[in-house]
Each structure stands twice: as C-alpha cells, then as structure tokens.
Amino acid sequence: MMAVVDLRIFTEPQQGADYETLLRVAKTAEQLGYDGFFRSDHYLKMGSASGLPGPTDAWITLAGLARETERIRLGTLMTAATFRLPGVLAIQVAQVDAMSGGRVELGLGAGWYEQEHRAYGIPFPKAKFDRLEEQLAIVTGLWATEVGKTFDFTGRHYQLADSPALPKPVQSRVPVLLGGLGPTRTPALAARYATEFNLPFASVEQTVEQFARVRAAAEEIGRPADDLVYSNALVACVGRTEAEVNRRAAAIGREPVELRANGLAGTPAEVLERIERFRAVGSRRIYLQILDLDDLDHLELIATEVMPHLA
Template sequence: MELRVFTEPQQGATYDDLLAVALEAERLGFGAFFRSDHYLGMGTDGLPGPSDAWITLAGLARDTSTIRLGTLMTSATFRLPGPLAISVANVDQMSGGRVELGIGAGWFAEEHTKYGIPFPSTAERFDRLEEQLAIITGLWATEGGFTHEGAHYRVTDSPGLPKPAQAKPPVLIGGLGKRRTPALAAAYADEFNLPFVDEETTTAQLARVRAACEAADRDSDDLVYSNALVLCVGADEAEVERRAKAIGRDKDELRTNGLAGTPDEVVDKIGRYAALGSERLYLQVLDLTDLDHLRLVAAAVMPHV
C-alpha cells in the first residue's frame, strides 16, 4: 500500500505551511503530496484565505525534488479546459514530470457564489467535466490540429501546446456516483479514488467501476484504486485523543470513519482496505503544524503496509 499526504489548505494555510509539509513528506518517503482545490473554508474562518491549487503546486514543483504532486480534486467549474491543460503541463515541466491531475465536477456551491464562479446544475457540471476530460487529454496527446465540438466547449485546430514532461500526467477521477462517475473513470482515468468512505461502500463502488471498465472493453486492472481517509494516529491513547481534539474531531468517530488509533490499529485497517483492492491511501492531514504526526506514520506504519 502506497501512502500519500493530502492537505486541505482552504481551512487555513500559507504557502510556507504547505511547503513544510511537502518537504517533510518527501524526506520521509511518502509517495505524493496532494492538496484540495477549494476557495472557501468549511466550518472555519479559513485565515489567511484560500490559495489557488495550481499556483501553489507550481511553487512546490520548484521547491521539492522527488515527491509527486497533485490535486484531490481540481474543480472543473473553476477553469476552462484549454487553460487547465496548459497549467498542468507547465507545472509538470516545472517538476520534471511529477504531476497528477485529480479532477471532478465541483460540488461546493457557496464557494462559487462567494467568488463569482458560475455553478450549473449537477447534470450540466458532469457534462462539462466529461468534455473537459476529452479536451485536456486530447490536447496533451495531439500532434497538432486537435478539434472538439461539444455542447459547452469548442476547440478548433489547436496545436495542443505546451506538452507535459510525462507522456500523460495521470488522471484521477473519484466519487460515489453510481453511473456517470464509473463511466468517466473507465473512459479517462488512470486512478479511481474514493473519498472518506467505509469498507462496505468501497466494495460496492469499486465493483461498479470494474463493471464500467468491462462495459467499455477496458481491463479494470489498468486502473489504480485508492481511498482518502482522515489521519489521526498516536503512539498511545492520549496522543490519539490530543490529535483528534486538535482537528475538532472525536477519536472514536475517527476510528470508525477515518484512519485513527495506535499504529497497530491503523496498520490493521489499512490491510482491510488493501484486501478490498485499494492500492493507495491519501492521508488527510488537517493539522499542518504537527509534522511529528507524519514522522510517526513513517516510522511505525509505513514499514508494515
């Protein structure tokens, strides 16, 4: 099981906060550093204010050396597909080919109204997401002359420049939709991610994605399968409780709904997700000042999974 670090900077973080976590994650051997793509804090004042996902990843691309970088998930409502393809390709070049694009339809209506971003219906957002996936991957792959005629976006004879450093940055799609989400994953994803769900939900949704791959005549084993879970690990019970309180959560609730407890407990739970077919875990780190949390996971969990 590969362990990756996942942050939520809209809850309150500076670039230097993110850099400190990314550098420590890199030093400790975590597989990647990912961040959310939101413009409004949830249940918090969000100070010092939101940061743009791809601007901060561009900085991290130059300030880190080896760790992979990406988003869970870039909101398709925030950007036009052509400029997004350019931004991701630029950051991939800046990082030497370490970027991954997690992308979704967007869901948080309030952040759109706070910053003047249109927020269409769910059906339209998914329609736009599907076109964005076709355009972004098409622009990266084309030798020139890429054209797309869609209901929401029109691309005519594009040179498809710049190119990313990788032949194709991995594309992550995730979520709990029963029909369109698995179909989009089968058509476009390199990885399918399930955010903050239990083992039963994981089993059911992975089965839908595998079925969608079969219907699309794609080998379902081509996809990487992953989960994201809130992290709260302590060397003993007192430390678990302290870390839970620091992020405003109950330790027992986190044991059920997150990845919480002593290292032995966490290793056992990771093993259960692995048995369901999950190959990566995105560890949602909510207290960005607690780098000892990452150090504990690297020393007492990572070697056993």
C-alpha cells in the same frame, strides 16, 4: 506476496494554511518517504470562521512546490471543473509537469461547493457533470494530439478550433484521477479517462461496491480492470498512546470514536489493521487527510510506524 500500498499526504489548505506551511509539509513528506503530496482545490473554508490567512490557489501552489521538491508526486484531489476553462487547465498542468520534471497528477471533479463560487464570483452552472465529461475529453485530447497537428472539439459547453494543443507535459501520460460514489456515470467516466479511481471517506463496504462498478465499467469498454489504480482517501489521526490520539483528535475538532469508525485513527497497530482491510478489497494507495498541518511529528510517526509494514 501482498500488494504494496502507497501512502500519500492529502491537505485541505482552505481550512487555513499559507504557502510556507504547505511547503514545510510537502518537504517533510518527501524526506520521510511518502509517495505524494496532494491538496484540495477550494477557495472557501467549510464550516464557520474565515479560514485565515485565506485560500491558496491549487495550481499556483503546486507550481511552487514543483520547483522546491525533487521526488514526491504532486497533484489535486480534486480540481473543480467549474474553476478553470479546460484549455487553460491543460496548459497549466502541462507547465507544472514540466516544472516538476514529470511528477504531476491531475485529479478532476465536477465542483460542488456552491458557496465558494458565490464568494469569489465564479459561475456555478447546471449540468456540471456534463461539463466535467467535456473537460476530460478536451484536456486528455489536447495532451494526446501529436506535435504539429491540431485539436478540435465541438461540445455543448466548450468548443475548440485549430488548437495547436501545446504545451505538452513531460510525462507521456499525466495520471488522471477521478472519484466519487456515483453509481453509473462516475464509473463510466473513470473507465474511459482515469488512470486512478479514488474513493473519498468511504467505508470498506462502500469501497467494495464502487470498485466493482468501476472494474465492470472498464471491462465493458474492453479495458482491463487492473489497468486502473484503486485508492482511498481517509482522515488520519494516529498516536503512540491513547492520550496522543485524543490530543490529535481535539486539535482538528473531531472525536476519537468517530475517527476510528470513519477514518484511520488510533495506534499504529490499529491503523495498520484498518489499512489492511482496504488493501484486502483492492485499494493500492491511501491518501492520508492531514488536517493539523503544524503537527509534523504526526507525519513522522506514520512514516516510521506504519509505512514500513505496507511495503
């Protein structure tokens, strides 16, 4: 029996989307049976133009969606460690987890887009990966501390003393997602802290190499490699006909040939064949990057013509 592949919706609201748009997409995704609704954590559009109506905050958005959805998993790909102090982040995620009834997942990354930091007065420090490592230790440490006990941490970048380590999430273990193509430190951090390892916008060949590094890093510290979920994030552009594929590609400013080479593009049959290549090398979850958030028919097409074949 072939392994199931979950499909999740992944949005980039900084490119231009307000909360109501995200709510429509999340509710539609839930109704259509997608496993999760995830969003990026950015405050500035990539590329030219302003990204009207402007950015929405990832965790405020997810708090709203937590109260307006019932089943779908909610999370970030990826929250920037530069945006929030780790203790505050632990509180925010635990609270949204409670608001959702235990449906939240935390994707956490080092932060990389310097321009958005300048635009909104957010410090863009050096040694970002070191800070990420300390954040992971703190956030997971706070959640794991028994009620009634305190948590202390002394690091180079963060220090916590006598923290009550509250509130606790509803889930006994909030899934933590890490990702990226770094050959050494990224796999090591994933092996130590992650529930899921996600590879964004990578080829099948890159996926094979990086999944192998993460599996080896897990086994090196005595953790079963299969204890982690392995996933990919890929742009989606699916159409019933070539004309529909071309229309959807034009709507997001991309070329069908490029999308077919680097993402999940084409007819449902073509996309299924592409997903099967990722499933064959160990991917068990695909995050579909949906860039035209007004095209809800796109989500329905994938849900009816692709999703059933992955179960």
